[in-house]
Amino acid sequence: MTTTPVPTHLLADGTALPAVGFGTYPLRGTEGAEAVASALHAGYRLLDTAVNYDNEEAVGEGLRRSGVPRDEVRVTSKIPGRHHAYDDATTSVKDSLHRLGLDHLDLQLIHWPNPSVDRYVEAWQALVDLQAEGVVRSIGVSNFTEAHLTRIVEATGVTPVVNQVEMHPRFAQADLRAVHDRLGIRTEAWSPLGKQRSPVEEDAVVSAARAHGVQPSQVILRWHVQLGSVPIPKSADPTRQAQNLDLFGFELTDDEMDAVSALTEPDGRLFGGDPDTHEEM
Numbered sequence: 001m002t003t004t005p006v007p008t009h010l011l012a013d014g015t016a017l018p019a020v021g022f023g024t025y026p027l028r029g030t031e032g033a034e035a036v037a038s039a040l041h042a043g044y045r046l047l048d049t050a051v052n053y054d055n056e057e058a059v060g061e062g063l064r065r066s067g068v069p070r071d072e073v074r075v076t077s078k079i080p081g082r083h084h085a086y087d088d089a090t091t092s093v094k095d096s097l098h099r100l101g102l103d104h105l106d107l108q109l110i111h112w113p114n115p116s117v118d119r120y121v122e123a124w125q126a127l128v129d130l131q132a133e134g135v136v137r138s139i140g141v142s143n144f145t146e147a148h149l150t151r152i153v154e155a156t157g158v159t160p161v162v163n164q165v166e167m168h169p170r171f172a173q174a175d176l177r178a179v180h181d182r183l184g185i186r187t188e189a190w191s192p193l194g195k196q197r198s199p200v201e202e203d204a205v206v207s208a209a210r211a212h213g214v215q216p217s218q219v220i221l222r223w224h225v226q227l228g229s230v231p232i233p234k235s236a237d238p239t240r241q242a243q244n245l246d247l248f249g250f251e252l253t254d255d256e257m258d259a260v261s262a263l264t265e266p267d268g269r270l271f272g273g274d275p276d277t278h279e280e281m
């Protein structure tokens with residue numbers, strides 16, 4: 001079990017975000033609750049769920065079962081595309097809280113911009129207002145491009161503190177991360193290990209793993225950490241959960257970082273999830 005506390009990033013709104021989080025899709029039901037409790041025992045203090053994962057009850061149950069004090073954990077949820085209208089977005093967040101059994105969310109995101117629907121500005125305004133009411137502590141977005149970010153900032157004057165996007169060595173998101181740096185947005189990385197396109201067998205990853213006496217998956221997650229992005233790996237297995245958090249006892253060299261970054265491809269996305277066209281309601 002990892003007992004070393006995970007370092008945190010200071011977000012632009014003054015709150016702290018753990019440098020590694022726990023992804024919960026597609027964990028559900030009793031097994032899902034057990035996996036969440038086990039992750040919290042391993043030392044995770046950032047949980048990632050969404051209305052569309054159909055597991056907010058399990059995540060809340062896992063949090064209670066773990067016995068970890070509520071105020072030590074940052075719970076994230078996400079509004080789905082079908083809830084972008086202002087009133088629907090407000091209700092969606094309150095329904096998430098009900099399912100989670102919590103009185104506030106620590107980080108609330110808009111899951112996808114769904115530009116064809118063109119109501120993400122309304123959804124963002126709802127989050128701005130819910131933050132003012134104290135229902136959510138921090139607000140951010142997911143899968144937003146520079147154009148989507150610019151639009152919500154210009155419309156409301158409020159910049160998201162986080163943009164959770166697809167990011168792994170096959171799709172390193174250098175341009176978008178530069179936009180985030182300019183705007184003061186922290187990058188969170190979904191599918192951080194690269195799933196079916198995982199580069200665990202690539203020389204760049206295997207040789208760094210050998211050099212540091214760690215697993216290839218730890219090299220990939222450490223690459224995220226050194227780039228300043230927050231990976232949110234999912235694992236149902238307690239051993240892999242602990243391994244995915246054990247990233248702070250070694251450091252990749254500049255050459256090792258460059259070699260992993262060189263695995264990126266112009267369109268290295270896993271399933272063509274381009275936010276300009278991908279619809280997820």
Ligand code: NAP
Nearest residue numbers: 023024025048142190191192193194217233234235236240
């Ligand atoms: P991931 O965390 O990169 O990969 C998960 C897969 O890798 C699982 O099959 C898991 O299997 C396996 N795995 C985990 N640790 C491992 C290790 N140390 N060694 C070998 N295999 C390992 O991908 P993801 O689940 O797609 O993304 C993570 C989280 O991001 C999701 O759970 C979700 O919370 C979030 N997400 C957000 C969006 C969005 O649109 N915002 C989209 C996708 C995902 P085991 O469980 O068997 O270990």
